[in-house]
Amino acid sequence: MPTRLNPCSYLPRRLQIVATLTVFVLLCIIFLGTSNSEDFNKYLDEVPYGPKLQEGVHHAVEGAHQVVDHIPNPFGTPAHKPLPEQANSSSGEARWYSDWKWRNPFSSSTTLDEERAVLPPLQNRPPIYTYYDVSSRRKDAQSKKAEQDLLLLWRRAWWAQGFKPMVLSKSEAMNNPLYRAFEDKEMDKALQNELMRWLAWGNMGTGILSSFLAFPMAPYDDPMLSFLRRGEYPTLTRYEGLGNGLYIGTRGDIEAALKEAIASQALHRVKYIDEAVPEDTIQVDAKHDAIAHYSDSMLKSKYGPISEKLKDLKTVGDGLALLPPLINSHLHLTWQNIFTKGISVLKPLPEHTTIMVQPAVDIAMNLTQCPYSPVPTSCPPNRPKCKTCVSNSVKINIAKVFRNDSQTFTIATVPHPYTIQSLVKNNDHLELKTIRRQTDRDVWILAATKELLGTGLSSFARLPSLKDAIASEYGSSRSLWLTAERPYQKDSEKDLEELDWIFGFEFPRDVQPDGKSETPVPGPERRPDPPKPEYGDGPIPSEKDLQNERSLLEKTKRALGTKAATEVRDIIEAWNLADTEAWKFIRAFNARRRKERRQWEDEESSYLGKGVFDRWVDKITGDT
Known part of the structure; x- marks a missing residue:
């Protein structure tokens, strides 16, 4: 018969349990009781309680959420993805998304992205063209500088009013298929310059043709400017009192007017394209209060000091230099x-x-x-x-x-x-x-x-x-x-x-x-x-x-x-x-x-x- 090594085995089953618990309690008293109070306090400090316990629980819950979030849930609702980035929709830290819902209180409800602001779609800027031929202008430095300042001023004024200003040159005129038809015809130099403007305009298509001395001077919501910004021009039109300062029309109307001018018998003796085409080709509108045109006749009647300088070849550069600050x-x-x-x-x-x-x-x-x-x-x-x-x-x-x-x-x-x-x-x-x-x-x-x-x-x-x-x-x-x-x-x-x-x-x-x-x-x-x-x-x-x-x-x-x-x-x-x-x-x-x-x-x-x-x-x- 094998020898029993556990003395408690001689006791009944219930007494064995009592004896074991008694020995365990005695051992705890012996070992824990020998520790000094400082060590005991140190152990207590390490036990989490109050804010520490709360912080630990938060970390544990967040960790659990992260684990759960990465587990696919076949019974959960699908999450919408943020809207894709639009082209040219960021600059530095600023990011945006163009959408008609831009008036909604919060952009994130549309983009599902906290960093992107929803902006209104960009307004369409209708093109407005002007023509400038360096070869036909004066060569002195003062005149060139003044004309360049005028072109910059013209571009800036029309851009602020919601248009896309573009400066055309002889290159656009020569690119028009009708250019060859005018090349060998005899005509006044003023008409030749005017036809080059129209050829360049016709090459670009529907839009507005402006002199670089015609400027918008009216509120942004002026009826005429609002009409021009719509970009829809039902008829080829010029404006009474502005001379050749401003025209509107479509590609087809421009091309038809140029063809009428080619066939005109009066081409060699007129100065403006209006005189070379039938009267009903270009409509005349009297509503032009939003546009200021600094034509020669206007300068002569209202701004005499400048007009006098422009008449004299010796002071024409001085006269041109005064136009940008005046405008x-x-x-x-x-x-x-x-x-x-x-x-x-x-x-x-x-x-x-x-x-x-x-x-x-x-x-x-x-x-x-x-x-x-x-x-x-x-x-x-x-x-x-x-x-x-x-x-x-x-x-x-x-x-x-x-x-x-x-x-x-x-x-x-x-x-x-x-x-x-x-x-x-x-x-x-x-x-x-x-x-x-x-x-x-x-x-x-x-x-x-x-x-x-x-x-x-x-x-x-x-x-x-x-x-x-x-x-x-x-x-x-x-x-x-x-x-x-x-x-x-x-x-x-x-x-x-x-x-x-x-x-x-x-x-x-x-x-x-x-x-x-x-x-x-x-x-x-x-x-x-x-x-x-x-x-x-x-x-x-x-x-x-x-x-x-x-x-x-x-x-x-x-x-x-x-x-x-x-x-x-x-x-x-x-x-x-x-x-x-x-x-x-x-x-x-x-x-x-x-x-x-x-x-x-x-x-x-x-x-x-x-x-x-x-x-x-x-x-x-x-x-x-």
Whole structure:
């Protein structure tokens, strides 16, 4: 019989269990009891409890979710994929998607992508053509420079009004199949130049043919400009009073008119194509109030000093050099006359945002300036009863709320939620507890739209109206929206050039704060004193307050561009969904506007003929 080694085996079964538990408890007392209190406390510290235990549970749950998410669920609902990227839909950090649903409060509901803003589809820009033949122009450097300035001014003015301006040359005319039919015919030199314009226009097809001395000077929604932007021209038409300054027509009508001119017996004795074709070939429209044409007859009747110089061969270059500043001053003056109530700089939270809106104030100050004009107090040809700059007081109003007023131009600065919360809290080190418990949501959009939409709407319901004010055809022509993190800098030539193309005239570079009139304005006539709009209705900040705002603004700009602030930025954006959506929308809208123009300029650059003598950009001045 085998020997039993376990003494407990001699005991009954129940006593064996009791004895085993007793031995186990004694061993625990012996070993644990020998540890000192410090070691015991150390062990207790290592035991998770309270926040540590809660954090551990969260990590465990998140890990479990990640594991579960990667397991395909045959019974779950399918998830929609984000919309595919569109071509040319990003610039820097800004990304967008063009869709008719752009007025929806949140872009992510359309794109399923938090980083893409939904913008309205780009408006179709109908082409408008002008003709410039270097070989038929004057060769002196001063005249060439003046004509190139005129062409740049022409392109800029029409682009700002929603068109795609294109400068044609002899190359396009020679590419027209009808060119050979005119090549050997005898005709007046003026008619020859006119036919070359038409041949170049006919080669391009349906569109608008303009003299580079014909400029749009009217509100964006003027009926004539709105008609021209539609790009549908039922008949070949010229405009009474504009001479050969502006024509509209389709390819078929243009070709038919050219063929009529070829067959005309009067081709050798007329100066204009209208005289060489039957009367019913080109219709005449008397409605042309939106267009100013600086023809020879107009210069003679209204701008005598310039006309006199153009008559004399010795001073013709001086006369041409005076045309660009004259036309530019009239474009700027027309803009000022459209917005009779002045400029409104939006400042919804005036106690903390003086430095943030200062770039907008600088833009407003420059827009109120009177540009130099060689013919002081003159008006555009199509607006003989204008208010001249010396007698027109352009007001600047610092407004706490956005007002949808057609006679007021609005300049708004929209901050990122991290920026505005830092300024409001006077602290750029925002923590989760501060954001969730001590921060109001969407403070900027609620304050800005308080008067327009009242106080009863949620911040989400305000987004469609705000987007409409920013990006609709009506709103975008009456406002300029900036982001606080990328304002237009007054010392940046690239930013100032961007404003040139937005407004359609050369944006004034210098502000004269002394209120004195510019030469050659007569002495007794003075411009109004410039406004002092720095603070608006808010309290006047001390120099220390301004310095603190400036420091906070710079810190938030740097922080938003670093990875360290990503977590806090994500939390703030999630807490301020409406303010974030507005900021991303404006950032994308401005980025797309810049990209659209630069792409168009890149396309046109190959046709500008840099260094090629039969094109309008010559080696004398280089790029425009």
